[in-house]
Amino acid sequence: MQRIFVKTIGFVRNELTEDEVRDRNCDSDVVIYKEYEAGLEGIEDFSHLNIIFWMDRIRRSERKLLKARPRGHQDMPMLGIFATRSPHRPNPIGLTLVKLVERKGNILRVNGLDALNDTPILDLKPYDKWDSEEHMKVPRWWMMLERERTSR
Amino acid sequence: MQRIFVKTIGFVRNELTEDEVRDRNCDSDVVIYKEYEAGLEGIEDFSHLNIIFWMDRIRRSERKLLKARPRGHQDMPMLGIFATRSPHRPNPIGLTLVKLVERKGNILRVNGLDALNDTPILDLKPYDKWDSEEHMKVPRWWMMLERERTSR
Numbered sequence: 001m002q003r004i005f006v007k008t009i010g011f012v013r014n015e016l017t018e019d020e021v022r023d024r025n026c027d028s029d030v031v032i033y034k035e036y037e038a039g040l041e042g043i044e045d046f047s048h049l050n051i052i053f054w055m056d057r058i059r060r061s062e063r064k065l066l067k068a069r070p071r072g073h074q075d076m077p078m079l080g081i082f083a084t085r086s087p088h089r090p091n092p093i094g095l096t097l098v099k100l101v102e103r104k105g106n107i108l109r110v111n112g113l114d115a116l117n118d119t120p121i122l123d124l125k126p127y128d129k130w131d132s133e134e135h136m137k138v139p140r141w142w143m144m145l146e147r148e149r150t151s152r
Numbered sequence: 153m154q155r156i157f158v159k160t161i162g163f164v165r166n167e168l169t170e171d172e173v174r175d176r177n178c179d180s181d182v183v184i185y186k187e188y189e190a191g192l193e194g195i196e197d198f199s200h201l202n203i204i205f206w207m208d209r210i211r212r213s214e215r216k217l218l219k220a221r222p223r224g225h226q227d228m229p230m231l232g233i234f235a236t237r238s239p240h241r242p243n244p245i246g247l248t249l250v251k252l253v254e255r256k257g258n259i260l261r262v263n264g265l266d267a268l269n270d271t272p273i274l275d276l277k278p279y280d281k282w283d284s285e286e287h288m289k290v291p292r293w294w295m296m297l298e299r300e301r302t303s304r
Contacts, residue, residue, distance in 0.1 A: 002160045002272060003159060004159075004160065004272065005155050005157065006155070006158055006243045007242055008154045009242050009243070024282075032234075036234075038219055039218040039233045039242075040235065041219065041231055042229070042232055042236075043232060043234055043235040046288070046290055047287075047290075048288045048289075052245055052247065054156055066190040066191040067190055067191070067193065077194070079194040082184075082188075082195050082275075082277075082278075083191075083195040083197070083278055084194075084278070085277060085278065089275065090161050090191075091158045091159060091161070091274050091275050093158070093204055093275045095202060095247070095275075120156065123234075123242075123245045123247075125234075125247055126234075126237065126290070127285065128288060128298075130249065131247075131249050132249075132286065132288070133249060133279065133284060136198070136279050136280060136281070137197075138198055138278070139194065
């Protein structure tokens, strides 16, 4: 195992509760440090971005888990954490597709980011059809969770 | 700026040239370290994964660039690196959507990974419709590059 250093390039700014964050309907600001602002030039011509962030509320002990029931549901199968989107994983890296609402200098207003206030940002990628696949297959437990979520 | 430690959870194994890697038509193995193998259970029920990796061939000086012409083309506009998929960025994190061909224990055979042999793996995420957006907008220069690439 090798250890790698990453730098934070900015942080999330919002006033959302954990529930609002999870619902992915709200706007957040992605504040990029001034020293990286030049790196954003042209990003406003994309409608969607993948945001890569660091879930810094995850505790060290939670990074050691390798199995979990999705969202802790007792009626769900016990799964490997790489088969889930659980934040409890060896590297609590978050990846979320967001809509880019607008850019003002070093601040990107985005819709749908499921990250809490102050979450460190590691990278931003413009989203294109290479990142997109319509015909994916997912397991049955995943569809059940999804149905539950959207029916709330 | 904050520094964060990430751990490698495995590495890429293939015998591809840089050109073959870029074309994203070939198979590679993603070898996950034995200590994390339990974390893969159930991942074989997904058809697609997002692979997050560390582009370790990128030099320190290349991580300081903030602007570049896409693929170095002189007829392309000068853009911020976050508006491109250039590997030259503050954190050379790679993100690629791949097809999961099969899993054998701690080894995932995937199609379409654009990472060189021995590239460190940071995380794997199952791919679902939350990661997918059909109606994205991309800039004109992006479409031109894409046309050039697919006509080769």
